[in-house]
Amino acid sequence: MRSTAVDGWQPSAIQLERESWRRRQATRSTAIAAASTLLVFGVVGALVVTSPGWERVHETYFNWDKAVDSFPAVAAGLWVNVKIMAISAVAIVIVSLTIAVMRTTRGPLAFPLRLLGTVYVDVFRGLPLLLVIFLLGFGGPALDLTGMPRSALFWGCASLVLSYSAYVAEVFRAGIESVHQSQRLAGRALGLTYAQTLRHVVLPQAWRRVLPALMNDLVSLQKDSGLIAVLGTVIDAIRAAQIETARDFNYTPYVVAGFLFICLTVPMARLTDWFARKQGFHAAGGML
Amino acid sequence: MSDPTANTVLEMSGVRKAFGSNVVLSGVDLTVGRGECVVLIGASGSGKSTLLRCANLLETVDDGVITFEGEDITDPRVDGDRVRSRMGLVFQAYNLFPHLSVLGNVTLALRKVQGVAPAEAESRGLAMLDRVGLAEKARARPDDLSGGQQQRVAIARALVANPQLMLLDEVTSALDPELVGEVLDLLSDLKGEGVTMVLNTHEMGFARDVADTVCFLHDGVVHETGTPAQVIDAPQQERTRAFLSRIRA
Ligand SMILES: Nc1ncnc2c1ncn2[C@@H]1O[C@H](COP(=O)(O)OP(=O)(O)O)[C@@H](O)[C@H]1O
Ligand SMILES: [Mg+2]
Numbered sequence: 001m002r003s004t005a006v007d008g009w010q011p012s013a014i015q016l017e018r019e020s021w022r023r024r025q026a027t028r029s030t031a032i033a034a035a036s037t038l039l040v041f042g043v044v045g046a047l048v049v050t051s052p053g054w055e056r057v058h059e060t061y062f063n064w065d066k067a068v069d070s071f072p073a074v075a076a077g078l079w080v081n082v083k084i085m086a087i088s089a090v091a092i093v094i095v096s097l098t099i100a101v102m103r104t105t106r107g108p109l110a111f112p113l114r115l116l117g118t119v120y121v122d123v124f125r126g127l128p129l130l131l132v133i134f135l136l137g138f139g140g141p142a143l144d145l146t147g148m149p150r151s152a153l154f155w156g157c158a159s160l161v162l163s164y165s166a167y168v169a170e171v172f173r174a175g176i177e178s179v180h181q182s183q184r185l186a187g188r189a190l191g192l193t194y195a196q197t198l199r200h201v202v203l204p205q206a207w208r209r210v211l212p213a214l215m216n217d218l219v220s221l222q223k224d225s226g227l228i229a230v231l232g233t234v235i236d237a238i239r240a241a242q243i244e245t246a247r248d249f250n251y252t253p254y255v256v257a258g259f260l261f262i263c264l265t266v267p268m269a270r271l272t273d274w275f276a277r278k279q280g281f282h283a284a285g286g287m288l
Numbered sequence: 289m290s291d292p293t294a295n296t297v298l299e300m301s302g303v304r305k306a307f308g309s310n311v312v313l314s315g316v317d318l319t320v321g322r323g324e325c326v327v328l329i330g331a332s333g334s335g336k337s338t339l340l341r342c343a344n345l346l347e348t349v350d351d352g353v354i355t356f357e358g359e360d361i362t363d364p365r366v367d368g369d370r371v372r373s374r375m376g377l378v379f380q381a382y383n384l385f386p387h388l389s390v391l392g393n394v395t396l397a398l399r400k401v402q403g404v405a406p407a408e409a410e411s412r413g414l415a416m417l418d419r420v421g422l423a424e425k426a427r428a429r430p431d432d433l434s435g436g437q438q439q440r441v442a443i444a445r446a447l448v449a450n451p452q453l454m455l456l457d458e459v460t461s462a463l464d465p466e467l468v469g470e471v472l473d474l475l476s477d478l479k480g481e482g483v484t485m486v487l488n489t490h491e492m493g494f495a496r497d498v499a500d501t502v503c504f505l506h507d508g509v510v511h512e513t514g515t516p517a518q519v520i521d522a523p524q525q526e527r528t529r530a531f532l533s534r535i536r537a
Contacts, residue, residue, distance in 0.1 A: 183383060188346060188369075
């Protein structure tokens with residue numbers, strides 16, 4: 001099995017013994033893990049299924065026919081969520097990057113910028129997202145601003161963008177500040193201006209470092225896009241499930257929506273993990 | 289032709305720089321002629337790095353005048369970015385950009401500051417890497433290079449836009465002893481090609497070989513200056529002798 005090493009190395013008896021012990025150990029661990037997993041799920045499953053209310057819960061939440069029936073409407077709604085998420089994500093990156101740059105600019109001239117950025121972050125990090133959606137979603141169209149759309153979809157997205165940008169701006173700021181001062185010095189020493197140094201030296205490094213954290217926020221944005229449903233007029237997955245449910249008071253469409261959201265976020269979460277691991281090896285560097 | 293500044297690249301007079309109550313430079317006078325190699329020596333913390341950073345306006349002086357190519361660059365109306373683009377500064381810790389390839393590091397200033405077209409920037413970058421013996425590393429990441437190779441890339445990066453003056457801050461201090469030689473050899477080559485340099489170093493043997501002028505920095509001023517034979521081999525000042533005997537010990 002073992003390919004012979006270039007230098008003709010053959011493992012010694014003691015090395016062979018160590019390897020076989022490790023193999024036995026690995027087999028044992030796997031067996032224990034499998035058995036305990038089955039046990040836990042078995043016990044939990046048995047408890048649920050034998051509970052007195054199970055029959056009714058099964059009927060109202062896990063009705064297969066209702067699931068099949070409501071699936072097209074809920075899936076179409078999910079597509080709305082995906083669009084909300086994608087458009088908001090782009091806007092969030094632009095707004096939050098601007099805020100982060102404002103907050104990290106030094107010098108007395110930039111004081112108003114820093115103040116503005118700080119106030120923005122403090123306000124929108126403090127406001128519950130649901131409250132922002134209520135305020136902007138109903139208040140925004142009522143303002144009747146010229147040139148501004150009056151749709152709930154627009155103002156709902158604006159709420160997501162304003163709220164998320166406050167968090168993401170802080171992530172970007174941490175990234176910008178984590179790039180060592182010596183990198184800025186090196187950029188300036190080459191004759192790059194402050195802005196060019198930011199653009200070509202600092203931001204590319206900051207971006208790489210915060211990407212795993214940003215992807216985490218993206219997963220979170222994906223499900224929070226469902227909160228726009230409270231405005232009633234945007235038919236996203238949750239609102240669609242609500243409509244389906246209202247027909248016969250069977251809650252299975254909510255389970256379908258939940259299942260679809262998970263299907264959407266799990267690949268994203270795995271991608272984030274993979275990316276964070278990959279970054280782990282390259283994030284450092286440029287330190288003194 | 290009789291312009292006395294024509295052959296002077298850099299002139300500092302009465303330069304003062306303090307950080308809070310810590311007066312690092314209290315009145316430095318220094319002249320660097322074209323093609324000249326000036327070596328700064330002095331104890332750690334004597335202000336050698338500060339002097340180099342003042343010279344290319346990364347630090348703002350508190351007083352005194354610095355003239356570069358006949359222009360008073362301490363005038364606040366002067367565009368510091370333009371001044372820096374005509375000088376090369378090399379750091380002790382290389383400070384290469386880890387997110388760019390070796391070639392990307394070397395061509396960044398050409399592309400973004402000098403406005404050179406990408407294709408020409410690339411060919412000039414490759415030629416410069418070839419000159420420092422690293423053409424085959426053009427596509428590598430800085431982190432995958434040895435310290436000596438990284439420092440040669442940093443020198444190439446500073447040199448590629450044909451600066452009138454190279455400032456080198458202890459460029460071998462962060463290197464393993466066996467890697468110091470390759471960097472010092474490169475500097476000797478540059479000196480031979482007539483590149484004007486101000487550098488600070490603890491390598492006295494190298495200073496003796498390469499310097500036209502040696503300046504001993506002490507107490508915020510140039511305490512003793514002269515040829516290597518004068519300052520290193522026959523120092524006149526008590527402080528200079530004490531410093532030299534300490535670093536030789
Ligand atoms: N940016 C700075 N802020 C405050 N103090 C500084 C700064 N840079 C250098 N110094 C101080 O100036 C003095 C000279 O430092 P430096 O120029 O690095 O000396 P050298 O390069 O000769 O070792 C030191 O006391 C150092 O602490
Ligand atoms: Mg120093």
